[in-house]
Amino acid sequence: MTLLGRELILGVGGGISAYKSADLLRRLQDVGFAVTVIPTRASLNFVGPATWEALSGRPVNQNLWENVHEVPHIKSARQANLIVIAPATADLIAKISGGIADDLLTNVVSAASCPIVLVPAMHPEMWLSAANQENIAKLRSRGILVIEPDEGRMTGDDFGVGRYPEVSRIISEVSSFAEIKSDLLGKKVLITAGGTREAIDPVRFIGNHSSGKQGYAIAIAARNRGAQVVLISANSSLQDPPGVEVIKVSSASQMQESLAKEFTDSQILVMAAAVADARPLSLSQEKIKKGNLENIELQLNPDLLKELGAIRGKNQVLVAFAAETESIGDATIQAARTKMLNKGADLIFLNDVSNGAIFGEDKTSGILIDNNGKSIECKLQGKDTLADLLLDSALDKLGIS
Numbered sequence: 001m002t003l004l005g006r007e008l009i010l011g012v013g014g015g016i017s018a019y020k021s022a023d024l025l026r027r028l029q030d031v032g033f034a035v036t037v038i039p040t041r042a043s044l045n046f047v048g049p050a051t052w053e054a055l056s057g058r059p060v061n062q063n064l065w066e067n068v069h070e071v072p073h074i075k076s077a078r079q080a081n082l083i084v085i086a087p088a089t090a091d092l093i094a095k096i097s098g099g100i101a102d103d104l105l106t107n108v109v110s111a112a113s114c115p116i117v118l119v120p121a122m123h124p125e126m127w128l129s130a131a132n133q134e135n136i137a138k139l140r141s142r143g144i145l146v147i148e149p150d151e152g153r154m155t156g157d158d159f160g161v162g163r164y165p166e167v168s169r170i171i172s173e174v175s176s177f178a179e180i181k182s183d184l185l186g187k188k189v190l191i192t193a194g195g196t197r198e199a200i201d202p203v204r205f206i207g208n209h210s211s212g213k214q215g216y217a218i219a220i221a222a223r224n225r226g227a228q229v230v231l232i233s234a235n236s237s238l239q240d241p242p243g244v245e246v247i248k249v250s251s252a253s254q255m256q257e258s259l260a261k262e263f264t265d266s267q268i269l270v271m272a273a274a275v276a277d278a279r280p281l282s283l284s285q286e287k288i289k290k291g292n293l294e295n296i297e298l299q300l301n302p303d304l305l306k307e308l309g310a311i312r313g314k315n316q317v318l319v320a321f322a323a324e325t326e327s328i329g330d331a332t333i334q335a336a337r338t339k340m341l342n343k344g345a346d347l348i349f350l351n352d353v354s355n356g357a358i359f360g361e362d363k364t365s366g367i368l369i370d371n372n373g374k375s376i377e378c379k380l381q382g383k384d385t386l387a388d389l390l391l392d393s394a395l396d397k398l399g400i401s
């Protein structure tokens, strides 16, 4: 199962090794997870909520009876893409295996449909006890990943199996369990989406039918692969994807301003937005009477991609889109190739949008053209599938795939 998002709940049980979960939290953030901590009441004897709030950058709630109107356990359970409980005490393991839900964490676990990982840590006698081993077997049979504890020194003079595992082993087991692709980790991906609107007067604008679905799908795919994602969104009604920085703009000149701020430190730019080619020469403060509409003078907008293509560095990859109403053939492919080279882009996706196809839909088709002369034909497929293909090709261009 590949995770569709990176919202993670870190449950912390009441064991002395709870402090090690502070390091685990950091490492989970390093592989791209946005972490919300839910400590059990017992665990607060070892590590207080201030530590979890400071490290996660999020408020910490451990009480089922706070903010009841928001039904927090169901809300958290639905938002989570993965739950990791570390340390998982014998008591927590028994509760989860028996379906007991008597605090916020165990309620969230029993309501969750996402994958769950338990990281047990306890004294060897407790780990090896018949009840605990039976509970572990039951949890594993339900598809929960229970990571084997390490062997070593315990608190006091004890030695044996039951130690909190090395954090690097936890990260690697969690990553392979959840099939996390982290090939964009440490990369900034800048994406434009939607369609710009150029105001004519207080009620009218020049615009287009772009819904933003393709750009949003690329933003979500990049986030899922560990990237830092900035999405410049023009007039899309789609919801902000969690874990993505969304900058809302309306006109081409606002998009240009945001691109100027965000482009330099980005490794990949995907210009999925439909930028209006022209805007009125002047914006009328009053609604223009219909008799005067024929006199509106237009001026061309700057070509935002071309401007960035002219100042780009070698370590940046630029991806363009071209929406054409003529059916795709040699001439349109050649025109798209010329458009890509002219704008200084590395890749261009040529969309066939004739007869209203593609705009606002969840599926897309076209040809991905590369500045090396290669091209890939993409039959009708989900915009999320195309998003991953574009990111694969962009990484290939960066020399990282």
Ligand code: CTP
Pocket: 252, 271, 272, 273, 274, 275, 276, 277, 301, 302, 303, 304, 305, 306, 319, 320, 321, 322, 323, 339, 343
């Ligand atoms: N683009 C841009 N700035 C513009 C127009 C387009 O950055 N003013 C970008 C789009 O986001 C897209 C690519 O350029 O990634 C191609 O857009 P398209 O509208 O097909 O290109 P145009 O240069 O406007 O060409 P045409 O004359 O065919 O409309």
